[in-house]
Amino acid sequence: MPMYAFRLNGAPVSIDSWDPAQPLLYVLRGALGAHGTKYGCGLGQCGACTVLVQGRAVRSCTLPIARAAGQAITTIEGLGTPDRPDRLQAAFIAEQAAQCGYCTSGMIMAAAAFLSETPAPTADEVRQALAGNLCRCGTHTRILRAVIRASRA
Amino acid sequence: MPSLSRRDLLRAGGVLIVSFACGPLRPRHARAQGAPGKPLDPAQVDSFLAVHADGSVTVYSGKVDVGTGLRVAIAQLAGEELGVPAERIRVIDGDTALCPDQGSTGGSNGLTRGGAEVRQAAATARQALLSLAAARLGVPPAELAIADGIVRPARGGAGAAIGELVGDRRLALTVDPNAPLRAPSTYAVVGRSLPRPDVPAKSTGRHLYVHDFTLPDMLHARVIRPAAPGATLVSVDESSIGGISGVRIVRIEDFLAVVAKDEWAAVRAAGALRAVWRETRTLPGSEELDRWTRSAPIERDQAIVERGDAVAALAGAVRLVSASYFWPFQSHASLGPACAVADVRGGRATVWSSSQGTHAMRATLARVFGFAAADVRVVFMDGSGSYGTNGGDHAAADAVLLSKTLGQPVRVQWSRQDETGWDPKGPQQLLDVRAALDRSGNIAAWDTEMWVPNAAPGARPLLAADAAGLAQEQGTNAGAVTQNGDPPYRADNVRVLVHWVKETPLALSNLRAPGKIANTFAVESMADELAVLAGADAVQFRLARLDDPRAIEVIARAAGAFGWQSRPAPNRVAAAGGLRVGRGIAYVRYKQAENYVAMAMEVAVDPATGRMAVRRVSCAHDCGLVVNPDALRNQIEGCIVQTLSRALHEEVRFDRARVASVDWASYPVLRFPEAPEIDVVLIDRPGERMFGAGEAAAAPVAAALANAVFDATGVRLRTVPFTAERVRAALA
Numbered sequence: 001m002p003m004y005a006f007r008l009n010g011a012p013v014s015i016d017s018w019d020p021a022q023p024l025l026y027v028l029r030g031a032l033g034a035h036g037t038k039y040g041c042g043l044g045q046c047g048a049c050t051v052l053v054q055g056r057a058v059r060s061c062t063l064p065i066a067r068a069a070g071q072a073i074t075t076i077e078g079l080g081t082p083d084r085p086d087r088l089q090a091a092f093i094a095e096q097a098a099q100c101g102y103c104t105s106g107m108i109m110a111a112a113a114f115l116s117e118t119p120a121p122t123a124d125e126v127r128q129a130l131a132g133n134l135c136r137c138g139t140h141t142r143i144l145r146a147v148i149r150a151s152r153a
Numbered sequence: 154m155p156s157l158s159r160r161d162l163l164r165a166g167g168v169l170i171v172s173f174a175c176g177p178l179r180p181r182h183a184r185a186q187g188a189p190g191k192p193l194d195p196a197q198v199d200s201f202l203a204v205h206a207d208g209s210v211t212v213y214s215g216k217v218d219v220g221t222g223l224r225v226a227i228a229q230l231a232g233e234e235l236g237v238p239a240e241r242i243r244v245i246d247g248d249t250a251l252c253p254d255q256g257s258t259g260g261s262n263g264l265t266r267g268g269a270e271v272r273q274a275a276a277t278a279r280q281a282l283l284s285l286a287a288a289r290l291g292v293p294p295a296e297l298a299i300a301d302g303i304v305r306p307a308r309g310g311a312g313a314a315i316g317e318l319v320g321d322r323r324l325a326l327t328v329d330p331n332a333p334l335r336a337p338s339t340y341a342v343v344g345r346s347l348p349r350p351d352v353p354a355k356s357t358g359r360h361l362y363v364h365d366f367t368l369p370d371m372l373h374a375r376v377i378r379p380a381a382p383g384a385t386l387v388s389v390d391e392s393s394i395g396g397i398s399g400v401r402i403v404r405i406e407d408f409l410a411v412v413a414k415d416e417w418a419a420v421r422a423a424g425a426l427r428a429v430w431r432e433t434r435t436l437p438g439s440e441e442l443d444r445w446t447r448s449a450p451i452e453r454d455q456a457i458v459e460r461g462d463a464v465a466a467l468a469g470a471v472r473l474v475s476a477s478y479f480w481p482f483q484s485h486a487s488l489g490p491a492c493a494v495a496d497v498r499g500g501r502a503t504v505w506s507s508s509q510g511t512h513a514m515r516a517t518l519a520r521v522f523g524f525a526a527a528d529v530r531v532v533f534m535d536g537s538g539s540y541g542t543n544g545g546d547h548a549a550a551d552a553v554l555l556s557k558t559l560g561q562p563v564r565v566q567w568s569r570q571d572e573t574g575w576d577p578k579g580p581q582q583l584l585d586v587r588a589a590l591d592r593s594g595n596i597a598a599w600d601t602e603m604w605v606p607n608a609a610p611g612a613r614p615l616l617a618a619d620a621a622g623l624a625q626e627q628g629t630n631a632g633a634v635t636q637n638g639d640p641p642y643r644a645d646n647v648r649v650l651v652h653w654v655k656e657t658p659l660a661l662s663n664l665r666a667p668g669k670i671a672n673t674f675a676v677e678s679m680a681d682e683l684a685v686l687a688g689a690d691a692v693q694f695r696l697a698r699l700d701d702p703r704a705i706e707v708i709a710r711a712a713g714a715f716g717w718q719s720r721p722a723p724n725r726v727a728a729a730g731g732l733r734v735g736r737g738i739a740y741v742r743y744k745q746a747e748n749y750v751a752m753a754m755e756v757a758v759d760p761a762t763g764r765m766a767v768r769r770v771s772c773a774h775d776c777g778l779v780v781n782p783d784a785l786r787n788q789i790e791g792c793i794v795q796t797l798s799r800a801l802h803e804e805v806r807f808d809r810a811r812v813a814s815v816d817w818a819s820y821p822v823l824r825f826p827e828a829p830e831i832d833v834v835l836i837d838r839p840g841e842r843m844f845g846a847g848e849a850a851a852a853p854v855a856a857a858l859a860n861a862v863f864d865a866t867g868v869r870l871r872t873v874p875f876t877a878e879r880v881r882a883a884l885a
Contacts, residue, residue, distance in 0.1 A: 018398070019417060026417040035365035036358020040488050041569035042420075045817040048488060076358030085357055092356040096348060096783055099791055100220030100538035101355030102489040108356065130825040134817060136488040137220055137538045138794030139787065140828035 004069040008032060009078030020066035025049045027065050028075060036076040036105045040134075047133030050106035051075050057113035076105040079112065088112055091150035092143075099137035107133050111147045120151055193253050198281075198326040200253040201274035202231060208302045208316035210235060210242045212275075215255030216267030217247035217509060218351075220538045221847050222784030223263045225349045229780055230268045233335055233342040234275035235282070236299025237315070240347075247511040247533025257510025259541065259663055260633065261747075261845025264780060268843070276332040278324055285318040300341075337778065337839035344839065346783035351535070363507045363534035364492040368562040371494065373416040375423035376551045376565060376617070377409040378575055381432035381810040382659065393427040402426070403558055408620035410555055412563065423568070434809040436658050443479040443872070445658075446583045452607040452653040458639045461646030466598035470589030474682045479872045480582040480671035482805035485664055486820060489537025490572035491544035495552035496562040501528040506549040507536025514546055517612045521625045522553055540795070541632070542613070542662035544576040550615035574815040577613065578805055579664030580606045580631045580657060584638070584675040594687045596644035596698065601675065605634045605668060606661055607653040613662060631661040634668025636744045637852065640676055642698035659805065659812070666848035669743065670796060670855055671873075677739040677856030678871065681722070681863065690719040691738050691860065701742075703749050703775055703836075708740050710773035710834045711751035722864040732757045737860025739853035748849035749775040749836075752793070754829070756861040763881025767797055767858065769830040772850055777841035786833050789850040793831055796854035798823030802874050 001016040008028075015027050023042075028034045028051070040048030042061045049061040052074035080086035085093060088108050098104050107130065114121070114129040121129070126147045135143065192200045195215075203211045212231050218224040228242040235242075245251055247258075255267045283294040286304035290297070290313060298307050305312035337343075354360035379386070386407045394400055400413045400422040411422040437445040467473065494505040502524055508514045511531040519526040536545055548565050556563040567575075583604040591597040611626030618625045638649040684694035692712045699705050717736065728734040735758075740751040754770040770793055779785055802821045806813040814820035859870045868883050 017417075018415075019421065022417045026420070029365075030416055034358070035361075038362075038489060039364065039566070040490075041817060043569060043816055043818075045569075046488060080357055082353040082357050082359055085353065089353075089356045093348070093353050096352055096787060098220070098349075098352050098355045099222075099787060100488070100535070101351065101360060102362070102487075102537035104355050105358050124826075127825045127828065132824075134488060134822060134824065136486060136540075136795065136822065138791035138798070138823075140794055140823075140825055141790055141831050142787065144825070144828065 004065050006068050006070060007072040008034070009074055015065065017065050021064045023061050024051070024063045024065055024068045024073070025060040028060060034075050034077055038102055038105055040102070047106040047110055048103050050109040050133065052109055052113055055113065055116060057110045076108060079108065087153040088115070088147070088150040091146040091153060095142045095146040095149060097139055097142035097146040099139050103133060103135045107135070107143055111150070115147070115151055121148070123148060191251060195253040195255065195270060196327055198274045198277050198328055199323045201271050202278060203321065204278070204315055204319035206316045206320040208241065208314050210237050212242055212244045212271055213252040214244055214246040214267055214271060215252045215512065216258045216263040217511070217533050219258065219507070219509060219536070221263065221788055222349050222781060223267070224351070225347055225784060226264055226780045227268050227271050229342045229345070229347060230272040231275040233340055234272055234279050235315070236279065237302045239342050241302065249511050249515045250530045254512040257513050259509055261847040261849065263845060263847065264843055265845045268780070272334065273330060273332060274328050276334050277326055277329045280329070280332050281324050281326055282315050282318060286313045289313050289318065340839065343778070343780050344782070344837065346781060349784060360535065362489070363494065363505055363536050364489060364566065366494050366505050366534055367564065368494060368496055371562040371564055372412045372414060372559065373419040374410050374412045374551070374555050374563050374565045375419045375568070376571070377411065377423055377426060377428060378571060379430040379432065381430065382812065383435065384430040384432045387429040387431050390427040394422045394425050397422045397425065403555060405554070405558065405621040408554065408617055410551070412555065412559065432810045436807050436809050438808050439481065439804065439806045442481065442581055443583055446581055446604050446654060450655040452655045455651045455653065456648055457635055457651055458647055458649035463598045463600040463646040463648035466646040467587050467589055467600055470598055472590040472686060473587065474679065474686060475585070475587040476679060476682065476869070476871055478584045478586070478671070478675040478678065480674065481873060482581050482659055483579045483664060483799055483803045484573050484805055484814065484820060485540050485543035485576050486573055486822060487537040487539055487543045487576070490567035490569055491548035492536065492564065492566045493545065493549040493552040494562060494564045495549065495556040497553060497556040498560060500524065502530070502553055502557070504529070504531045504549050504553060505534050506531055507534060507539065507545045508549060509539055509542060513612070514549060517615070518550065518553055521550070521615060521618045521623055522557060540665040541579070541667070542577060544572045547575070547616045550617040554617045554621060570815040573820050574812045575616065577660045577662035579667065580634065580661050582634070582668060582671040584671065586675050586679045588679050588683055590683060590687060594689070596640065596642060596683065598646040599640050599644045601638045601649045602652065603635065603638055603649070603672065604652045604654050606631055606657040607655055613660070629657060629661060630663070632663035632667025633744070637669045637672040637676065637741060639745070640680060641704065641740065641742050641745070642680065642695065643700070659807070665795070666851040669852045670799070673739065673741045673852040674855040674859065674873070677741070677853060678859050678869065681737070681860045682869070685722055688721055690721060692717055693719055695738070695740055704740070704742060707749040707773045707775050707836060708738070708751040710836065711753050711771050712738065714773065714832050714834050715753035715771035717753055723867040724864050728757065731761065732759055733865040735861045735863070735865025737857045737862070737864055739856035739860060741849070741852040743844070743849035743852055747844040748846060750850050750853055752850070752853045752857045754857045754861050756858060756865055758862060758865045758880065760866065760884045763877035763879070763884065765862065765875065765880060766827065767829040769832070771832045771834070773834040773836060774846070774850060775836040775838065776844040776846045776849065777838050778843040779835055779837040780843065782835055785835060785846050788846050789833050790831050792848060792850035793854055794823060794828060796851040797829070797858065800855040800858050800873055800875060801827070802876070804874050
């Protein structure tokens with residue numbers, strides 16, 4: 001089986017896949033055991049599977065493993081831990097910006113990419129930046145507050 | 154391709170031997186460890202809690218936390234009675250081998266029943282701890298107090314830690330319904346905004362959802378369902394997945410699945426497999442569903458409210474308003490499609506599921522798949538928010554059927570199309586409301602007729618069992634859908650007449666605040682129409698027709714927080730840019746017996762496009778005792794945003810055969826740019842009974858929005874969803 005090498009949260013990994021079209025999502029959650037990235041639709045519609053590829057927010061459910069090869073991938077696990085959360089994660093915890101939390105990983109990764117380009121956003125800019133990430137529990141107002149809080153941290 | 158009859162299936166347990174090369178084992182699996190002999194009887198204190206030697210406490214809750222914060226609230230209630238910090242209490246929820254059956258989690262009863270039962274068990278345990286300490290310390294129990302996990306004489310002196318007093322032993326006590334509860338004035342734990350323990354793990358990708366659970370030798374399955382409900386499977390072309398290795402097809406009558414060791418192989422195969430289905434064209438279609446509902450065969454009529462003679466009073470009325478309201482089918486549309494893992498071996502089944510009713514599911518699975526109930530264990534694991542019974546119970550049945558057939562652990566992950574297309578739906582509702590004012594402006598008569606699906610007894614049928622031809626109950630139940638059909642205001646003659654519609658086009662279940670959002674939409678829209686008829690301000694009109702001080706306070710507080718200025722609707726002033734701006738209010742006494750909620754909101758409508766923006770919402774909420782204010786606010790905010798989504802966007806569309814709403818493009822929901830500012834006013838009443846707060850604030854949302862649109866435009870919206878197309882047409 002062909003091997004695909006990339007960096008995951010700073011560490012080199014190589015993965016064999018029988019199918020070059022296998023989405024990165026399944027490789028992350030399967031062989032690599034990084035289950036923080038979530039399956040929501042497999043259609044690139046909801047944002048639950050968002051990861052960073054070379055610092056840009058990408059839907060891992062539609063990114064073939066062949067195109068992830070050679071790239072630096074960052075997932076929610078690469079930002080921080082419950083004991084040492086990064087600034088976005090800390091802000092989500094401080095604002096209690098989750099109910100079921102199924103969208104949270106994707107929200108944080110999309111917000112991380114956004115804040116790297118827009119370090120001091122307005123609330124409306126955050127709203128537009130997260131328009132492609134769905135939350136079904138309706139925690140939007142808390143997530144907005146958390147992203148603003150993180151931008152000021 | 155294996156094909157099994159029902160008899161084979163019931164006899165079998167492992168007739169299909171499927172072997173694969175072993176993949177790498179991952180660290181995310183575990184066998185659920187039972188606790189042999191642990192009491193489960195809700196009459197016993199040990200069923201609910203265990204005090205450990207280190208002074209920590211485990212609470213066993215039959216009610217489950219579906220992202221609502223129930224676990225921290227239950228820890229607070231137990232901690233308050235036991236005198237133990239909530240942080241030292243671990244809550245295990247919904248494991249049928251460990252947790253007592255407290256009924257399914259729904260109708261916002263997690264705290265009102267679940268929490269209250271845990272609290273009474275903890276209060277009983279507290280008396281036992283005091284007695285144990287009294288013997289140890291030589292001080293009468295009445296002179297002892299428990300704080301921070303240590304029993305001490307009130308006058309000072311040496312104490313005894315509860316962990317030393319009990320040390321993992323069972324208390325062997327019957328729950329005492331008269332065990333005294335701590336006085337609310339002394340609360341130290343209840344009423345505080347303790348952070349939820351799950352949020353750090355959820356924010357860092359470490360939280361384990363049922364979707365993330367694995368077992369050694371586990372197979373990944375995808376169930377292939379037809380595009381049309383009720384379709385039968387004619388043929389399957391095995392060669393269509395010939396290029397994908399390691400995949401096995403399982404067919405049991407009309408149940409069709411692919412399984413593989415590698416999840417992606419199962420996904421690819423599910424997409425590639427060619428199957429021919431015979432569809433029926435028996436659905437009424439969603440286009441004219443209101444008309445269909447009005448003329449559908451009726452099982453029975455039932456007057457559920459009858460005070461005075463509303464029909465006669467309306468016949469003679471001159472100041473009369475009548476209107477019809479329609480609410481469409483809606484999906485739970487959980488963000489994460491359903492997932493479950495089952496391990497059926499040696500006649501025993503263990504199922505990991507995010508079901509809101511694990512004990513009920515255990516009984517149903519045992520009955521349907523031929524197990525003794527004692528041989529089935531359902532272990533609750535967090536899922537994506539479910540807001541009622543979503544696809545999760547069906548995914549669990551899929552997994553049991555497949556694991557029983559294959560003799561290996563099986564994980565079933567539904568696709569987006571499965572979850573949106575096949576979750577049991579919240580039903581359509583049609584309401585005709587007529588109301589009249591007398592010369593003094595009193596509500597002289599009120600008549601609500603509602604068309605709702607009939608409820609048939611028995612468990613809801615499981616998709617997998619129906620497809621596989623297994624006998625099962627065929628219950629229909631969408632929850633308590635008829636409540637709040639009568640006005641909460643003084644009215645002389647009131648009738649609520651329910652037309653129980655015999656058939657439902659789509660399978661149903663409870664969807665958050667079942668029935669009560671549509672009923673409140675109709676009742677509170679009509680109340681607004683009466684206010685307009687009376688030439689009165691909407692807030693003043695309501696306040697003048699209420700006697701309950703808690704009702705009056707909640708409306709006054711919502712109006713105050715909003716900055717409500719008294720005037721009749723509609724608003725005559727257009728805002729800049731051609732936008733029409735208005736405000737609306739709605740009030741509900743949830744289930745006519747529980748929470749008081751009032752909500753005011755401001756909306757801006759663009760008549761050119763029909764698009765609207767909800768700018769801000771002020772909600773006042775009285776659920777009696779508040780256990781955790783921030784977790785409560787989170788629930789209220791969620792109720793508001795989610796129900797705005799339902800009111801603005803959501804409708805399950807279907808033609809004569811197929812459900813067309815199957816993903817986020819065909820079933821759109823609210824997005825970030827539409828999220829309003831929300832201001833929540835909590836009215837805490839520590840001396841009052843606590844009411845569940847997971848859904849009450851959903852009830853008035855659509856009504857407040859429709860009333861705001863009327864104020865802005867002078868046009869009443871009476872059909873949900875309020876899409877731009879529909880609004881533009883209404884304004885034309």
